[in-house]
Amino acid sequence: MSRFAGQSVLITGAARGFGELAAERFAAEGAGLVLSDRDAAGLDMVAARLVRAGHDVVFEPGDVAEPELSRRLVALAVTRFGRLDVAVNNAGIVNRPARIPDIAEDVARRVVEVDLLGVFWALQAQLAQMEAQFREGGRGGAIVNLASVAGLVGAPTLSIYAAAKHGVVGLTRSAAIEYARRGVRVNAICPSFARTAMVGDTLRDAPDRDRAEADLVRGVPMRRLAEPEEVVQAILWAADPANSFMTGQAIALDGGITAY
Numbered sequence: 001m002s003r004f005a006g007q008s009v010l011i012t013g014a015a016r017g018f019g020e021l022a023a024e025r026f027a028a029e030g031a032g033l034v035l036s037d038r039d040a041a042g043l044d045m046v047a048a049r050l051v052r053a054g055h056d057v058v059f060e061p062g063d064v065a066e067p068e069l070s071r072r073l074v075a076l077a078v079t080r081f082g083r084l085d086v087a088v089n090n091a092g093i094v095n096r097p098a099r100i101p102d103i104a105e106d107v108a109r110r111v112v113e114v115d116l117l118g119v120f121w122a123l124q125a126q127l128a129q130m131e132a133q134f135r136e137g138g139r140g141g142a143i144v145n146l147a148s149v150a151g152l153v154g155a156p157t158l159s160i161y162a163a164a165k166h167g168v169v170g171l172t173r174s175a176a177i178e179y180a181r182r183g184v185r186v187n188a189i190c191p192s193f194a195r196t197a198m199v200g201d202t203l204r205d206a207p208d209r210d211r212a213e214a215d216l217v218r219g220v221p222m223r224r225l226a227e228p229e230e231v232v233q234a235i236l237w238a239a240d241p242a243n244s245f246m247t248g249q250a251i252a253l254d255g256g257i258t259a260y
């Protein structure tokens with residue numbers, strides 16, 4: 001199946017986790033890739049592996065909190081592939097769990113700058129390019145933002161992260177309506193805790209890892225973490241050109257949490 005044959009796909013946070021796996025899956029389905037991450041060495045390794053496997057990949061390291069990076073990545077897609085078909089705004093960070101009074105000012109600012117404003121800068125650059133493509137040739141694009149189940153319900157000890165991710169859902173819905181007749185679909189994927197390094201880092205710091213993992217999944221009806229593959233297949237589905245009537249949605253992949 002080659003759902004993305006001939007399409008150009010931009011992915012941030014591509015050095016590991018969902019971003020790395022999404023890069024592999026989009027490439028396997030025929031896409032050319034524009035990859036970015038602030039971890040330049042990790043990005044280099046992922047890109048080199050994909051190029052060795054015969055895929056068409058360009059990459060540029062950088063911090064999504066810098067608006068200029070988003071503009072450069074869109075320009076890179078246009079230079080290499082002539083257009084931008086899909087953008088996956090995936091780069092993100094989480095605060096170390098703490099109640100609101102105990103979250104340091106610099107941590108709070110950084111989470112908002114990366115998780116919320118990073119997506120805003122990305123949308124500014126990507127929507128303008130996709131709308132221009134739509135006007136010129138009738139084909140716009142699809143944007144998938146990585147929010148979180150913490151973008152749909154409260155997340156004690158992750159308050160500032162939850163606030164930023166609620167913001168991503170707000171941006172997603174607003175952009176979807178603004179661009180509904182301008183050729184761009186915008187959706188958000190909202191996973192609960194998944195087995196990536198982001199969650200591994202949190203568990204590693206815990207005195208009893210098994211207990212910490214059991215605590216994480218206690219409120220999940222399926223009583224388990226999500227596997228990265230389960231999240232990435234939903235990213236591809238949201239971006240799939242066949243999924244052409246879905247926009248403005250915040251899709252929970254949460255083992256049933258939000259079904260309560």
Ligand SMILES: NC(=O)c1ccc[n+]([C@@H]2O[C@H](COP(=O)([O-])OP(=O)(O)OC[C@H]3O[C@@H](n4cnc5c(N)ncnc54)[C@H](O)[C@@H]3O)[C@@H](O)[C@H]2O)c1
Nearest residue numbers: 013015016017018038063064091092148193194196197198
């Ligand atoms: N893993 C989970 O349980 C989970 C759950 C819900 C939502 N999410 C969201 O999914 C996305 C990806 O999560 P993951 O689990 O793959 O995380 P991860 O930590 O495994 O990978 C994130 C990648 O983003 C990069 N990154 C971080 N800050 C960046 C910045 N400022 N600029 C550029 N790159 C940056 C990191 O270097 C890393 O390679 C994030 O937005 C995260 O909030 C994750």
